[in-house]
Amino acid sequence: MQLSQYRQVRIEKLEKLKALGLDVWPRKAERTHGIGELLEAHDREGAKTSGEDLEALGQVVSVMGRVIAIREMGKSVFATVTEMGLKLQVYFRMNDLAEPGWEVVKLLDLGDFISVTGPVMRTRMGELSVRAQRIQFLTKAHKPLPEKWHGLQDKEVRYRRRYLDLVANPDVLLTFQTRSRILAKVRAYMEGQRFLEVETPMMQPIPGGATARPFVTHHNALDIPLYLRIAPELYLKRLIVGGFERVFEINRSFRNEGVSMRHNPEFTMMESYAAGEDLRDVMVLTENLFETVAQHLGAVERPFGVDAEGNPRLISYQTPFRRMTLKDATAHFGGFDRALLEDPAQILRLAREAHVEDAEKQTSGALLGALFEHHAEKELIQPTFITEYPVELSPLTKNLPGDAQFVDRFELFIGGMELANAYSELNDPVVQLERFQAQLAEREAGNDEAMLLDEDFIEALEHGFPPCGGLGVGMDRLVMLMTDSSSIRDVLLFPLMRPGTKGAGDEDEA
CATH class of the missing domain: 2.40.50.140 (Nucleic acid-binding proteins)
Structure with a gap:
């Protein structure tokens, strides 16, 4: 029929x-x-x-x-x-x-x-x-109901018509109930650590806080261009300048980038800043957050994906997490001597062998980041803090003591993907202005993801910004881990989709 x-x-x-x-x-x-x-x-x-x-x-x-x-x-x-x-x-x-x-x-x-x-x-x-x-x-x-209640199997249709997916597949509904519980627990944990939840603008005159291509819109009444935020960072830091001690925001951010198993142009982050703290304090905050969420869901060990033999893989969120420097991890998983990463010529050679695009046009620091992504990132299954990043990759971060080329930053990797990013925040307005100017030079050279100069933020720093530890956690990827979901689309109720034809519910019934 x-x-x-x-x-x-x-x-x-x-x-x-x-x-x-x-x-x-x-x-x-x-x-x-x-x-x-x-x-x-x-x-x-x-x-x-x-x-x-x-x-x-x-x-x-x-x-x-x-x-x-x-x-x-x-x-x-x-x-x-x-x-x-x-x-x-x-x-x-x-x-x-x-x-x-x-x-x-x-x-x-x-x-x-x-x-x-x-x-x-x-x-x-x-x-x-x-x-x-x-x-x-x-x-x-x-x-x-779709397929006479036998369940909706076509993933494209499921994502486009999520309402039918929720009706036909109770496990999907459970995933999103779990997502809600996870976000509630993150909020409760941060409040328990004396952080105050705040809200910052989603439309900004200058996009900042990350290196990414923004979405552009226009305000008709004011006749000005505006950008959907790529991160709330610079506004949250303004609040620290204004006297807040510990702030966080569970925010929606937008980046005009491709869609993949781990990327959606609209996504949810939790970002926090604590005055008087540094990267080591943020590490403890972060690993305790992940352990707390895992325990809240029933166990400190949780399944995520399968190993090379196809067996279910368990990830342990028992603290403390492993710590490795970026160079150590790259050399270890790349199978070569770490000393090679001290020589710019060897770094370039290794980048060419790894088929890094436009390797000759990139700095040694940028190539180190590319080599890490190529050799190490997918191997970091158990929770691992990667530290000591090249300054080119971290324009908002304090330098390591006595080292102008590397900064005090970590990224947390779990299940082969980045889950969190943290800095000992840069609070010297002169150095910050220099970093912004270097980013502008990159934009002029063709990098449309490089940061713009935010003069108002520099002025805020000039009024005094204390030592500060900053953290960003990808909530969507956290939910992926905790629900054993392989794609970010499986944990977004309405992921961005290319316009398509009519889907479920429009097919003929036998």
């Missing part, structure tokens, strides 16, 4: 429901309990309320949900309704239902929303159920 025919049949049923005198689009559902509440009260593993006890209790409830299964057995109908990924059986019997209840039941389709009222019971098969005495019709689904 064509989809249009299914839709027509459902609309005809809707008209019949109206003919019964029902309000088929009521403003409010009759509901005393959520499905989760009933399952928690009566159906927990090892603590299930028996049928006899339920009968003696005589608890009458009203629950609502989407109909996902209907089984007719003569003058009885068993239906399954779902709410927040949880399922509950409803038992309809013609003689139990107030008029016009039985006629309503016979007009139900998969995907419809209903509310039912009746006592909680357990069937002979032992399934927790509500024996319906009254049914309230809430919503008619004009279109059928």
Whole structure:
């Protein structure tokens, strides 16, 4: 049957429901309990309320949900309704239902929303159920559920029509419930460390705080260009100048870059700054944050992906995490002598062998970063802090003591990807201006991801910016790790997609 025919049949049923005198689009559902509440009260593993006890209790409830299964057995109908990924059986019997209840039941389709009222019971098969005495019709689904409830498998369709993905795949719904729990725990952890949550502009006159290509827009009333923020960093630092001691923001940021398994142009970060602290303090804060989130989800060891033999891989978030310098990690995983990384000519040779694009045009520091990405990044499965970055890669970071070429920065790698980035923040306005000017020179040379000069930020530093430890954590990648999701699209409710054709729900039904 064509989809249009299914839709027509459902609309005809809707008209019949109206003919019964029902309000088929009521403003409010009759509901005393959520499905989760009933399952928690009566159906927990090892603590299930028996049928006899339920009968003696005589608890009458009203629950609502989407109909996902209907089984007719003569003058009885068993239906399954779902709410927040949880399922509950409803038992309809013609003689139990107030008029016009039985006629309503016979007009139900998969995907419809209903509310039912009746006592909680357990069937002979032992399934927790509500024996319906009254049914309230809430919503008619004009279109059928995808693939007759066998589940949505096409990933492109799932991402484009996330609402159907959530209906058809309860595990997906669970992933996003877990995401919410993770973000709530991160917020609680930071507040427990005396950080104050703040908000900074998402539209900025100058994009700053990272090396990335911004999205550009225009404010009509002011007739000025604006940029979607690539990071909240420079505004959060202004707050430290203004007297805040410890601030954080769970923020949406935007970078005009490609889409991949680990990148989405719109993403969520947690960024924090603590006055009077340095990189070592931020390391402790970061590893304790990750351990706290893992424990909150049930275990300090959590699965993520598979190893080279295809076996499930466990990642341990037990503190402390491993620490390696960028040069040490590059040489170790690249299989060559670390001393080679002290010689610019050898660095260039190694970069050529690694097929680094435009190697001859890049500085030795930039090539070190490229070599690290090529040889080491994918090998860093267990949590590892990589430290001592070239200054070219870190224009907002303090130099290492006595070393003008390297800065006091770490990146945290887990599962072969970067999860966090942190600095001992640069607070010398003269040096910061020089770094910005060097970035401008890179832009003029063709690097459209290099930073712009933010004169107002320099002026803020000139009013005094104390020693400060800064941290940025990718929330989407954190959720990927904690939910064993291989793609960032699996942890974004609505990932950016190239415009496509009609998807799920528009295919013909057999």
